[in-house]
Amino acid sequence: xxxxxxxRRRCHALIRWFSETPLTVTLAASFMVLxxxxxxxxxxxxxxxFDHIDLMNRISPPxxxxxxxxxxxxxxxxxxxxxxxxxxxxxxxxxxxALLGTCLGAILGITxxxxxxxxxxxxxxxxxxxxxxxxxMPWFIVALxxxxxxxxxxxxxxxxxxxxxxxxxxxxxxxxxxxxxEQGYALAVRGLGARPRWIYLRHILPNISGPLLxxxxxxxxxxxxxxxxxxxxxxxxxxxxxxxxxxxxxGRDYLISAWWLAVVPGVMIFLITxxxxxxxxxxxSKLDPSLEN
Amino acid sequence: xxWFLTKSLRAVITLLLVVTFVFFVxxxxxxxxxxxxxxxxxEATRTFYRQLWGLDKPIFVQYxxxxxALLQGDFGISFRNNQDAFQLVWDRVxxxxxxxxxxxxxxxxxxxxxxIVAALYRDSWIDRAVMAASVFGFSMPNFFLGILLILxxxxxxxxxxxxxxxxxxxxxxxxxxxxxxxxxQFARYTRSSMIDVLNKSYMRTAQSKGAGTARRVNLxxxxxxxxxxxxILGLKVGELxxxxxxTETVFAWPGLGRLLTxxxxxxxxxxVQCIMILLAITMVVANMLTDLxxxxxxxxxRVGAKAGSR
Numbered sequence: 073x074x075x076x077x078x079x080r081r082r083c084h085a086l087i088r089w090f091s092e093t094p095l096t097v098t099l100a101a102s103f104m105v106l107x108x109x110x111x112x113x114x115x116x117x118x119x120x121x122f123d124h125i126d127l128m129n130r131i132s133p134p135x136x137x138x139x140x141x142x143x144x145x146x147x148x149x150x151x152x153x154x155x156x157x158x159x160x161x162x163x164x165x166x167x168x169x170a171l172l173g174t175c176l177g178a179i180l181g182i183t184x185x186x187x188x189x190x191x192x193x194x195x196x197x198x199x200x201x202x203x204x205x206x207x208x209m210p211w212f213i214v215a216l217x218x219x220x221x222x223x224x225x226x227x228x229x230x231x232x233x234x235x236x237x238x239x240x241x242x243x244x245x246x247x248x249x250x251x252x253x254e255q256g257y258a259l260a261v262r263g264l265g266a267r268p269r270w271i272y273l274r275h276i277l278p279n280i281s282g283p284l285l286x287x288x289x290x291x292x293x294x295x296x297x298x299x300x301x302x303x304x305x306x307x308x309x310x311x312x313x314x315x316x317x318x319x320x321x322x323g324r325d326y327l328i329s330a331w332w333l334a335v336v337p338g339v340m341i342f343l344i345t346x347x348x349x350x351x352x353x354x355x356x357s358k359l360d361p362s363l364e365n
Numbered sequence: 366x367x368w369f370l371t372k373s374l375r376a377v378i379t380l381l382l383v384v385t386f387v388f389f390v391x392x393x394x395x396x397x398x399x400x401x402x403x404x405x406x407x408e409a410t411r412t413f414y415r416q417l418w419g420l421d422k423p424i425f426v427q428y429x430x431x432x433x434a435l436l437q438g439d440f441g442i443s444f445r446n447n448q449d450a451f452q453l454v455w456d457r458v459x460x461x462x463x464x465x466x467x468x469x470x471x472x473x474x475x476x477x478x479x480x481i482v483a484a485l486y487r488d489s490w491i492d493r494a495v496m497a498a499s500v501f502g503f504s505m506p507n508f509f510l511g512i513l514l515i516l517x518x519x520x521x522x523x524x525x526x527x528x529x530x531x532x533x534x535x536x537x538x539x540x541x542x543x544x545x546x547x548x549x550q551f552a553r554y555t556r557s558s559m560i561d562v563l564n565k566s567y568m569r570t571a572q573s574k575g576a577g578t579a580r581r582v583n584l585x586x587x588x589x590x591x592x593x594x595x596x597i598l599g600l601k602v603g604e605l606x607x608x609x610x611x612t613e614t615v616f617a618w619p620g621l622g623r624l625l626t627x628x629x630x631x632x633x634x635x636x637v638q639c640i641m642i643l644l645a646i647t648m649v650v651a652n653m654l655t656d657l658x659x660x661x662x663x664x665x666x667r668v669g670a671k672a673g674s675r
Contacts (some may be wrong), residue, residue: 153576157540204379204380205383208385208603209648212610213610214387216629217641220630221629221632300508301611304611324615342506345506346500350500
């Protein structure tokens with residue numbers, strides 16, 4: 073195959089992607105890619121250090137408004153810190169925490185789900201009991217109290233985020249494994265003498281990964297909201313660090329004089345959760361045709 | 366009956382776990398006398414307060430004492446202002462009940478009809494509009510929505526008060542803030558549940574019998590579609606209470622959430638424990654009621670429970 077046909081093929085694939093995928097999904101995906109880029113390189117692309125104080129340039133509005141400068145396209149806050157840089161670093165923190173929380177929660181939940189399905193009645197009862205317990209706890213409120221009482225180290229905060237939502241993965245995994253185990257392919261591999269761990273990891277896990285992936289995308293926006301809500305209340309991420317929720321919480325005190333301090337990070341949070349929800353919906357309709365009747 | 370007993374037993378165990386968790390985790394934070402008393406008092410005073418609050422005994426004895434007191438309805442004394450913690454908390458319950466109740470009504474009144482209409486006109490522009498609005502609704506963080514509403518209606522238009530709880534006008538913005546994301550969720554659940562039901566064979570039977578659209582929707586589809594939605598309703602109670610904490614903080618609504626954030630800030634152990642236990646009880650009771658209603662509405666569930674499945 074020559075290079076030109078390959079290129080043409082790639083182009084066709086790309087055109088097909090764009091014609092078959094709704095515009096909103098493409099936009100959401102692009103935005104999330106941009107956010108991943110920000111998450112990785114915020115420190116490099118920030119025009120100023122996010123915590124650089126410049127008292128000569130306090131409360132400069134963002135660009136389309138009167139009195140703004142191109143030096144600070146998103147404006148500055150009450151200490152003259154560049155909002156664009158803060159936005160980048162804040163988005164980085166929020167994205168990192170949400171990604172870490174979602175992944176850790178998924179690993180914990182999926183592992184426990186497998187154990188519940190495999191280890192027999194006692195483990196099953198114990199793990200499902202834990203699942204019920206977690207579901208009956210107002211976890212946001214528990215997190216609030218724990219962070220306030222035990223002080224917030226980063227480790228504690230991440231642990232709390234990881235424990236948020238694990239029970240859904242455990243419940244889904246358990247159900248999927250129980251039904252997958254009785255299917256032909258699993259029985260066949262078992263008949264060939266494969267060990268349980270091999271069957272679970274190499275054969276069943278790939279087969280049930282679709283619904284789990286959908287759950288991951290459903291869980292991600294609520295994890296972002298969980299983090300930003302706690303940081304908004306002044307727990308979670310606290311100065312000198314910053315996250316989108318923490319910025320919004322700070323900006324709330326200046327609604328009359330500088331409304332953009334709250335609105336700009338708020339819009340950012342909204343765009344992230346919106347994009348992720350759109351992607352999740354799309355993924356669900358692709359991977360789980362049963363939902364579409 | 367057996368089913369009810371096992372459910373109750375599970376609920377009690379869950380509550381006991383919550384109480385234990387709350388007690389030990391919050392106590393891990395160290396000696397409360399260091400948080401509550403001034404730093405420069407002498408050791409004798411500190412010992413006096415430790416004895417007064419029962420903090421000098423081993424932690425396990427304290428735990429048993431706490432459990433014993435709880436069983437008699439004694440949640441302890443607020444360290445801050447020396448009042449009965451339960452009374453302090455109970456006084457705030459009506460305000461939070463008013464807020465969450467109104468939000469729930471708003472979300473059901475908006476969400477369910479929209480979901481039904483979207484399902485009936487599936488894939489039309491109405492369906493698309495409802496679904497788009499729903500994605501927007503539940504992607505919106507409620508603290509941000511609250512701030513936007515304050516900016517628009519309090520600071521710019523000056524038509525609604527931004528904080529407080531005196532009149533019904535104070536209720537509009539907090540209740541809408543809390544209600545909108547749930548309306549969005551209920552619209553989705555109702556839609557998918559309705560679509561599910563509309564494809565069932567008994568709907569075709571009803572149609573072939575010659576039942577009109579109104580009759581089919583009202584008598585055949587809605588009762589069946591309501592069942593999953595009711596289940597979701599019970600599971601959303603925890604989320605509703607969590608949302609109330611934030612909404613109350615944004616709008617300075619004097620309910621449980623505000624009390625919780627201030628008690629947490631001042632490390633008022635007894636009040637925080639009391640609020641968390643009351644909220645857990647609310648959630649557990651809501652889940653049980655959901656299960657009961659579910660079994661009552663859908664006899665298949667009862668049969669399934671008797672057969673020993675979870």
